[in-house]
Amino acid sequence: MHRAAIVGIGTTQYYRRGESLPRTPRDMACDAIIAAAADAGIPVKAIDGFAYFSNYGGGIETGGLIESLGIPEVGFSASTTGGGGGSAGAIGLAQAAIANGDSRYVAVVQSLQQAKSRFGAAFARMLPTPDNSFYRSAGVGAPGHFAALIARRHMHKYGTRREAFAEVAISTRLNASTNPAALMRQPITLDDYFASRMIADPLCKLDFCLETDGAVAMIVTAADVARDMAQKPAYIAACKHGGDRNWGRGFMWGNMPDEYFSSSGQRSIARRLYAAADLRSGDIDVALLYDHFTPFVVMQLEDFGFCPVGEGGPFVEQGAIRLRGGSIPVNPHGGNLSEAYIVGITHVVEGVRQIRGTAINQVADVSHALISGGPGPMPLSGLILST
């Protein structure tokens, strides 16, 4: 029995990094919230709760939003800890607010502006601490460096080829090519991939997600309320966040046991998510997988059970994630790699559209959409939306 649903979605346009100036993160968030409320068919002032994740973008908080929007009172205001790992899990916070009777309409919001600081250099900006000195001293200072260390180990352990990472980049870009909202729409070839400059070998520029600005908001309400609203509800079949001690701080720890090192860290989330939804990977019709770096799409396909651990490379190279002809279409909107990177929340929006049947690149007969939060520092998260 579903308890809650996503009933409204709103986004700003997406901008290349810094190009959203002179707009502010709060203004962009308000735009997205107003659009999401309109989509849901409710007054903005009916929103009475807020849920967030990763406020790295800065500049938005509940006080400022309700001042700006004239919302009289909220009964819930909370964020997951960590970073992009909570992008799917924030929907679970909204569901918790509703289940607890704290709110009727919860807005889940993310707004990102990278004019002053860049996500890609997020760890380099940190002041030295006894913990981070262990990796900073070795010139490991950006998310891409950690991703490269993990990807290399996966290649060594399982024979994964750069062609697999290329296939993620190529298929995702092909999907984006028909999405007018996507910032990168020019299709790429295998030759383009191998000509792309190396940043942290084995990862080249095309393995990295975009650096963009923009805001996204969604409205979550109770399932029995959702049934009578403007849009076809995207019911929350299950939403889980958290993680396994064997992943721990993930990237920044570096001491995950070998079995977990070359993984996305998502195995425990997948296990609890499928159990709570009473579904299995074979029931999923479309997967919206957090794609900050291409290897993590390969590893999440393994960890969410679409193929055995270690076989993600051949699986994608055989065309399994293609929109046309693939067994599990991945990121039909173009993902973080080619549409936009708003810390992964765009994947939830795409999941809602796929459930509604209104996506630009609609997968046929979608009953269940899987959305993952970012493999990175805990918490990790996952969400299954159902018709």
Place this chain on the structure above:
Amino acid sequence: MEVVAFSPPAEVDFDAVTEPFWMALREGRLTLQRCAHGHDFRMPPMLYCPECHSTDAEWVALSGRMRLYTYTIVSLRPRDAESPVYVAALACPEEAPDTKIFGNVIECAVEELAIGMPMEIVQASAGTDAALFRPVRGDR
């Protein structure tokens, strides 16, 4: 491809718990913290043993012989295809094969890099506090 000796220097901060690791490294020695009640090595060093929660720890002097666990070849100037590179890596001490230590690989052409290759800890050179690993060669 130009390989620089080590990554750009980054200031190392340490506290009472982590200090012995860095002090030994400056002399080219590898030492790891271990639970004094029979539990495992801890990396990074931590106050508590995650198994028994004791704060009693000992520092174990290791041989400095390692195996390369994984590595990445990092461009110093990512926007420049001709950029010099450095090699960042994780390596496992022979005596603690499940423990991974961040460092730079030195004195090694990138074509020679191979996961599992034997390495040894080298005394930090002027200009870096990073752990430095170099391949163990037959003539050494």
